Amino acid sequence: MTLVLNEEQVMLRDAASGFLSEKATLSHLRAMRDSDGDLPYSTDVWLEMVEMGWAGIAIDEVHGGLGYGFKGLGILLEQTGRHLSASPLHSAISISATLIDKLGSEAQKAEMLNKISGGSFLATLGLQESEVHKPASICTKAEKTPGGFCLTGSKVMVMDLHACTQIIVIARTSGNSEDCSGLTAFMVSNEADGISTERTPMVDSRNYGRIKLLNVEVQDSAVLGEVDTAWDGLSATLDIANIGLAAELLGLSEEAFQRTVKYLQERKQFGNFIGSFQGLQHRAAEIFAELELCRSLVLKALHAIDQGSDELPLLASATKAKLCEVAQRATNEAIQMHGGIGMTDDYEIGFFIKRARVLQHIFGDYNYHLDRYALLSGF
Template sequence: MALVLNEEQNMLKDAAAGFLAEKATVAHQRALRDSGDAQGFDSAVWQEMAQMGWAGIAIDEEFGGLGYGYTGLGLVLEQMGRHLSASPLQSTVLIGATVIAQLATQAQKEQWLPSIAAGEQLVSLALQEGAHHAPWDVTLSAQKSGDTYLLNGSKRMVLDCSSASAFIVVARTAGATGDEAGLSAFIVAADTPGLVCEQRSLVDSRNVGVITLTDVAVDAQHLLGSEGEASQGLGRALDIANIGLSAELLGLSVEAFTRTVDYLKERKQFGRVIGSFQGLQHRAAELFAELELCRSLVLQSLQAIDSAADDLPMRASATKAKLCQIAQITTNEAIQMHGGIGMTDEHEIGFFIKRARVAQHTLGDYNYHLDRYALLGGF
């Protein structure tokens, strides 16, 4: 597949850029933060996105989606990164729907995917238990008795926690913490008795929280796929999700960089613009080179999802590791090159570094993915 966008993709990208520049900018994000909005995104804007089909962008047409594939979703995510637009696109469309598509039975897909594609439901993955992403370190237990499972345990980093209508809870039905085998995924309605959601406040001021399950009874029909066999489909969903998050990090980094270069051309010291200093020029040029590499890697990996490439696990970790590395350098340099003004809340550049670190952490950071990339590469 050629590493260029086709006409349909270019139109989608332009449409997303135009819409977000008007409706979901950094200024909107600041307003949401300052109003103490618990949801962390604007419901009306989300409904407009859903009407444009974004909620079903990567969902098969069979289940009411647009069937544009993950390349399409990635293009929108990149634009969301540029504008730091908050929406359930990550929690529900990139992650939730993908886990369902990978794990669920045909009947379960028919039950959940059309309503997600229509923007009627938010379904969020509840996986992480410790301080770091470690997908097989699951202790939350699910014990079967008759036709129900009893779930006990807690999850953190649950995106859009307070707005989700249901959670995909990854539980252990066999084996020990750290085992890849013995994991099962359940769809649990948010209002199920015994499930408590507690909102947390992270640096990017988006909607995220902890859910605690105490003797939560889940009907066996809400087990996604087969008991104890979630890890393979979950692993593939995580690979896809990490490439999607990389697309968001690409947009975020490119925008932070563009704003920084603009600032270098405008800020004067010692009687001239600071962008004329070679010390800054070379750092900017090096970042430009790295960002070009990031752009290629993200596009290639998005296409690899849609063409079902068999090296997806290694590729996903490569992409996320690279984007985490460069997002970190870019946002750090953005603050440094902005100088004092970059340290103020009044300036928007600080919003980029905050979102970057949360997106980097989500589903595994540089250290996690570089290690995994090397291991999958035989060293």
Template sequence: MQKLVLTEEQQMLKDAAHGLFTEQGPVSQLRKLRDEKDPQGYATEFWNQAVELGLAGVLIPESHGGSGFGHVGMGQVMEQGGRTLTASPLFASGVLGASALMLAGNDSQKETLKEVAAGTHLMALAIDESGRHQPSRVATKAEASGSGFVLTGNKTFVVDGHIANTLVVSARTSGAEGDEQGITLFLVDPKAEGVSVERTIFPDGRNYAKVALQNVTIGSDAVLGEQDKGFATLQKLLDIGSAHLAAELLGLASEACDRAVAYMKERKQFGVYISSFQALQHRAAHLWGELELVKSLVLKALMALDADDERASLLASAAKAKASQVAELATNEGVQLHGGMGMTDEFDIGLYMKRARPVQLLLGDARYHADRVARLNGF
């Protein structure tokens, strides 16, 4: 039986990421980006340091410029980023973009991995077309034209889409909207004629975008994987993304819990510290127990991805569902245990709630993934 523990190397990567995020990407940096309405949405200096540490290439094989540290390794990095709410292209490019190329890219397309690992080429996944995550509901069309295709449609909730050098776009080459068959993945240059990218500023500090495709002409070399059979690749990619978002939610929820407990130890009411109130102790203990469950489930899902386990899809969805539920509990409790001060911008705890809600929805909320777990179990 596989033990749910980190190797020495994985723990070292976690410690290194913790040091970087804490010192160079603290919550104060997020506040600065927010208050200054930074057009880029992340600090260049921090990103350069993260790249120098090798974080952008954790999932990329050494043969393509990365370290090949695997999903467990990257999961530790994502968890630490969740603790500090650091804004960076790491998830969009280093996780989703790199994984898309590794799963379905040909030799020529995989050459871009070296630039992704070097942090000089950013990628973004453009698949959703409505307010809810429905990866098979693709209305964007890719019609054959000469030796290539013409794309027309709209995408929303595209993480870091406004800074991407390449978009991974799902489009329908056959079948009806809602069919899993007939979906093809394409690599699209956001600067190509007919592509419009509009940044959407969310209160969580992460960057999203709306992408409009109007008669965008691309060559056949832009097809990522097999024509009409892109959904299988997309589903594997979404499993990877869900597991790493669960890791981020774990870090976020853990930090919210830690901050709430620390505040309980310094806040007095009726002349005594509120940490001495048994009712509040029960709430903190319940949250701690829930976090331990998420910790084990997230690590199991990441290990399954590394091992190419047939249960990886089920575990990734289970981790995302549970992490989303517990992140909501942790941030709610964090704000409430801070009392009225938790609702003010003076304390950071409210920022954790604002980050948690969009991440809970990204690539499917708790209900979406709970339903998927049931279906994968034959219900």
């Protein structure tokens, strides 16, 4: 069985949904947005998630995790999409813990993964430098110094920056911008001398950040794994992270769609329920079909991560591209079919389209991934 959930996974899904619908709902997100605080999510709720083992769900048991695999993490992310729950599950877990696992030495893994599983350590990835996702286009420089490195450059779209104590900075130690080789990952404290951070709230009401590094000194031990060779691990991490983002997009799109169908069943115009009009029925039925395809791809991709499949890069791009396409369509139609009320901030449907576009953007949108999918398919 690869594309259906087993009993344990169904229980996990239901438990997650129950928890999130009480503790981390859209109303909580709205309140956080309107309170103007620094934190991108509720720390108390995150600690409860850690208690339930969510931080270590995909981390192996040797490193204090649950060893449930990425299917488990995907199930949680889908539910956070459904409820629009804010948490560091992408930044610290799906992305940073995976990168540490792919690149770190045994000692680094033992130290950091155990802490991540236990909830006492959060790191986030500093990768992107320009408007769009170009993962090899790294200008941030790390120059060798006696006993360490000196980092200068800048990063944007750093997720949950203000909740994390460490940033994994991808910097160039050799080669030219656009080269895949010559990249190194550094563990940098967000309080290091020469680092300045800026909170950048985005359209989805979560907090991201920009970082400027000016001659930031780090020791040799700050290198995650080996110098110059971060690309393969980074690339594999991005594949996994994109599948995680796709899982959240799936939950988000299905919820937005279900709310829309409910509205079609209740709203009357011209003396009829608008859901009785064939023009709307067919558009809704087409989205239903597309969402069923999305669910299959997300499950297939999550399974491929856990199997260590060679097809992972292709499947990751296929899944992210498809989810971006369908999430965009489903959320656009959600606004249109809700009519005027869908345009109001009081009504909740607008939160879905906003979150969708940010998730679509992070680590490559439809255009990026359809292109990569075609390249990996040989054309």
